[in-house]
Amino acid sequence: MPEKKIRVLIAKPGLDGHDRGAKVIARALRDDGMEVIYTGLRQTPQMIAEAALQEDVDVVGLSILSGAHNVLVPQVIQKLREVGKGDVFIFVGGIIPQADIPGLLQAGVKKVYGPGTDTREVCQDIRAAIAERQQA
Amino acid sequence: MNAQEVKNLIRGDRLTLSRILSQVESQSEAGRQALEALFPFTGRAHKIGITGAPGAGKSSLVNALTRQLRRQPDAPKVAIIAVDPTSPFSGGALLGDRVRMPDLQRDPGVFIRSMATRGALGGLAAATEAFSQVFDAAGYDIILIETVGAGQAEVEVVNLAHTTIVVDTPGTGDDIQAIKAGILEIADILVINKADRPGADQSVRYLQAMLEMGYARSGTAGHHASETVNSVAAEKPAEPWLPPVLKTIAIESQGIEDLLGAIQAHRKFLLESGTWQVKERQALQKAIQRAIAQNLMDFWEAKITPELFEATLQSVVERKLSPESAAQYLLQTIQGL
Numbered sequence: 001m002p003e004k005k006i007r008v009l010i011a012k013p014g015l016d017g018h019d020r021g022a023k024v025i026a027r028a029l030r031d032d033g034m035e036v037i038y039t040g041l042r043q044t045p046q047m048i049a050e051a052a053l054q055e056d057v058d059v060v061g062l063s064i065l066s067g068a069h070n071v072l073v074p075q076v077i078q079k080l081r082e083v084g085k086g087d088v089f090i091f092v093g094g095i096i097p098q099a100d101i102p103g104l105l106q107a108g109v110k111k112v113y114g115p116g117t118d119t120r121e122v123c124q125d126i127r128a129a130i131a132e133r134q135q136a
Numbered sequence: 137m138n139a140q141e142v143k144n145l146i147r148g149d150r151l152t153l154s155r156i157l158s159q160v161e162s163q164s165e166a167g168r169q170a171l172e173a174l175f176p177f178t179g180r181a182h183k184i185g186i187t188g189a190p191g192a193g194k195s196s197l198v199n200a201l202t203r204q205l206r207r208q209p210d211a212p213k214v215a216i217i218a219v220d221p222t223s224p225f226s227g228g229a230l231l232g233d234r235v236r237m238p239d240l241q242r243d244p245g246v247f248i249r250s251m252a253t254r255g256a257l258g259g260l261a262a263a264t265e266a267f268s269q270v271f272d273a274a275g276y277d278i279i280l281i282e283t284v285g286a287g288q289a290e291v292e293v294v295n296l297a298h299t300t301i302v303v304d305t306p307g308t309g310d311d312i313q314a315i316k317a318g319i320l321e322i323a324d325i326l327v328i329n330k331a332d333r334p335g336a337d338q339s340v341r342y343l344q345a346m347l348e349m350g351y352a353r354s355g356t357a358g359h360h361a362s363e364t365v366n367s368v369a370a371e372k373p374a375e376p377w378l379p380p381v382l383k384t385i386a387i388e389s390q391g392i393e394d395l396l397g398a399i400q401a402h403r404k405f406l407l408e409s410g411t412w413q414v415k416e417r418q419a420l421q422k423a424i425q426r427a428i429a430q431n432l433m434d435f436w437e438a439k440i441t442p443e444l445f446e447a448t449l450q451s452v453v454e455r456k457l458s459p460e461s462a463a464q465y466l467l468q469t470i471q472g473l
Contacts (some may be wrong), residue, residue, distance in 0.1 A: 004162045005227075005252070019257035040235035046286050047241040051234060054248055055156040084151040 006034045007131055008059040011048045012041050013076055016066035021093055021115075025061060028119035034059075034126070045072065049079035057088060058133075059126055064094040071104060077108045089129045091122070138402040141175050145274050151245065153274050158271060161263045171266055177273035180417065181215075182380055182403055184283060186295030187259060187319065190285025192303040193329040196237035196386035197395075197447055198280050204392045205278060212277035213245045217267050219260055221284045229253075233282060247276065259283035259290030265423065268296060286319055294322040295422050299402045300414055301325045301395075304343070306335035320346065323379050325398045331383035331391065343381045377405050439470040 003107045012019055019041055026036045037055045039048065052060055060080065064072060079133060080086055090105060091111040101112050111125055144152040156174075159167035165254050184193050202214050218233035229252035240246045249267065256262045260283060268279050283293050294300050302323035312356040320326070320343070380398050384391030387392065406412035448466055457465070 004158075004164075005254075006156075012238075026230055029221060030230045031226045033227040035222075035229045035231060037231045037250050038235060039241075040238060042238075047238075051248075053150055053154055055231075055250060056158045077409055 004128065006059065007055060007057040008036045008061060008126070009039065009048070009055060009057040010036055010041045010061045010063065010089060011043050011076075012063050013043050013044060013048060013072045014038075014064060014066045014068045015038065017041055018065050019067070021064070021065035022061075023067055025063070025093060025119060025122060027118050029061075029126070032123040034123075045075040045079045046083045048076050049083045049085060050053070052080060052085045052088060053083040057085075058130055059089045059091070060085075061081050062090070062094075064092060065094070065097070067136060069094065070100055073104055073109060074107045087133075088124060089133075090104070091125070093122075140469050143171075143263070145174070146177065146391050148275060150456045153247065153270065155250075156270055156471045157267055160266045160444075161251065161261075162262070165417065167266075174270060174273035174414075176469055178269045180270065181268070181272040181276055181279050181298045181391070183272075184399060185275045185277045185281045185293035185300040186303060187283040187286045187293050187300065187322075188303030188327075188329075189287065189305070189308065192285075192305050193384075193386045194282050194285075194303050195233040197301075197323055197327065197329060197384065197392075198233075199237040199239055199280050200392045201399075202246055202280065202382075203389070203396060204396050206243060206245060207252065208396075211245060213275060214247075215268075215271035215276035215279045216240070216246065216248040216278065216282065217264055217271070217276075218248065218250045218282045219264060220250065221251060222254050224255075227254075228291060247271070252283060257290075259286045260292045260293030265296050265419075276465065288319055289320060290323050297434060298412060299324050299399055301327055301399075303327045304332045306333045308339070319334070324377065324402050326379055326381045327391075327395065328381065328383050332385050336383055340381050342382060347379055347381070352436050360461055377402065377411075378411075413422070436467075436470065440466060444469065 001128065008029050010022050012022050022038070026038050029036045037051065037057065039051050048062075051088060060076070062073060069092060077086075077090065080088060088125050090108050090109050091113065096114060097103070106110055110129065112118040113122060141152055141156070145156060156170045157165070161167070169419050186193055186198055196217070199215055202216065205212055205214055214457050216237070220229055220231045222229045226460050231250035231252060233250055234241070234248060237248060240248060251261045251264065253261045253269065260281070264281060268281065271279050281293060281297055283290060300322050302319055304326065306328060308325070328336050328343070346367055382391055382398060384395060386392070406415065438442060445466070447460050450459065452459055
């Protein structure tokens, strides 16, 4: 029987137009055998939650370089909960000041990755989290 | 799948719908049960296939077409199944069709689901048909099925869709390309997208010439008449469908009204000529055949031991047996088990 593939939504909330990081991580997860749904630029929290719902993803990765993470991330998490997808593994990548990380984790983000992160680390974190949830 | 879930799905609960699609896709027991429970509610939706070369503009066309559909007075509910290829090396996939559909993400009457081929050939995934059944049961009036970027042989969609749209772009071939067998033959509607590029009118002429040649020869539309084995197919439509060749510029929503008009005309043709029923019957026939093949494969895989298979394979490698006689031998052996 085919295994259940890990499905990941990679989204860019907000208005910055730099999607290189998002594409690099999308490619790395694909090469690790995951199914990656890429939504493109300038997504609202509502659009991200709706895409996560329709695609039934296990993981949502948010790429934010605009500095608006403290506003956008909690909104995305709120919308995900509203559509019934509050249980996904959420990670954030981008330029996130060290001081903001505890707040994001508090809001429900599982991991925050800065520039230069080894993409293998991201793959491992996701696989570990999914395996843990399946055991639970 | 319990009665409550069936109720939720038919009532329009999107979370239930999405989870059932995943169960169906992973071919789990729950997925099989869901299809079993939902099948009586299927058979209503108009399934429209959209195929064509990579980069021809299939996703952008789906985006523009869906917007146009949603603006109709009856505002039909639209499901979109967007298929992209799985990497043969990693087993992963990058599903990027949503990028071209930003306008649809906020419309509650539209549901977009991306799916990876997971090794299936022919331009669709193994579970694409099952997805269309789930959407059909969930009350979606129109199901748009976007294939992977297709070449000349990814024609599987024609077995599933009532209406097949083939998207091409200007300057992709001469009149010899246009008369080859394969993807152009399956079109009920041909679209030259990116029609603002040079050569659009010439492409339209090539395609029209191909179509007219086909009619002069057989007097009927290629795949509508061929490949039918049941009695219903004997009632051929009196007037064959001549596939229109349309020009569009999807990202500017140009030509989309005409495309929708052609789709509606084709639907009317299918219903009035009896071809709709013929197609339904053919699709279900294929579904049974696929299920038989799958069941036989499952049966075989459960019966055969790796040792027996390896030993037989070795005989074939050493040229003592041909693959054909090896298969005969293995099948006879497991029948005796």
